[in-house]
Amino acid sequence: MSGDPDGYGFGEQLPIEPIDPGSTVLVAGPALSPAESLVRSLVLQAAEDDEASLFISTNKTSEKLLTACRRTDPALDTSLMGIIDCSGQEPKPNETDAALKYVSTQSDLTGIGMKFSALYESLYADAADGRVRTGLISLSSLAMYVDLRKLFRFAQTLSGRIDSAGGLGVFAIDPTTHDERTVNTLGQVTDGRIEVREYEGEEDGIDGEVRVRGLPEQPSGWQPFALS
Template structure:
């Protein structure tokens, strides 16, 4: 991971996280009914207003649903700096103007996803302010239903390595309740740290950070628009 600098990646006011160093990949872990995926998506969209690239690898939602979700938290989304790899396997429609969308017909085609990722990343990197690109993979749990653990680990590790070498930011979502401990621990190895998400007894969304330096300790509430 690159050393922390003034170019660290920051997040929205409602997310109690300190900026993280370029080259970092984090795992956002929480159950499906929590706001885990919303948080992972928002952490990437947070850089859009500063001219950073936002690349979404979506395994369970169409590109239209991804963009709608992004606009819920960031209404002024600049789609010129957005790229979506739609791996949902649902009907391919016409891509919206100003958004670079690439399709992969099935979640099991990790090679195809990787190729689309490389092409989209290079395009966004060339146009983004300072070459800064944030990548969201939602989700590892969805991909695990189509490929074996070894292949998924190698794929995620390759993505993380590319993000590191480009001084980007990676945010990978996972639902640990759908996996055994070995699987979660194995996939956690591709990330520099982990953000755990839960819903409190009062119904608040909370997070805590593991493995990342200079972050708040314990559980803290977070809010998304």
């Protein structure tokens, strides 16, 4: 594959070339598209590469997120995984190796940021070469609880920390729930965008199509992809 040999790769099933360390990308797709599944897949590749993964889950409990992750990878190793559960629902007993932290409400961006910093530092220390992939699912959920200015600063802070640590950030957004100005504003904190849509062809085993923008040495146009 082309691109930075030290970049974050994604396996042969996804038509996305390695992304440079320190980058954050916006994954944009409607709620019924496979956008969130793609975010999970991009981040969960960490387990295959001896890297760590960190999820900020705003619309699912940690239990439901782990269930969704195991649908993506039934043999998932959670020993280098962390989850910040911001769903606001009462946490259930933990039966996983993943490190779990809880924030009582999606509006507490300061609390989320503090938990993120602590968990990222721990994972960074344990991961191979300090490589950590962060998935935020999703900006659209947070936008229901805080104004755009606060959300922009929060996303900017996260991407800045990811950049300085040489990590990878993957932030999900549903562009159909925002005006174009909001999507473009939040997109300013990222290095590129991965757009996702449903696949309308007839080939079996295809989950959707992606188009990468703003990142170097990526395929042009819409590309079909499979998550399994």
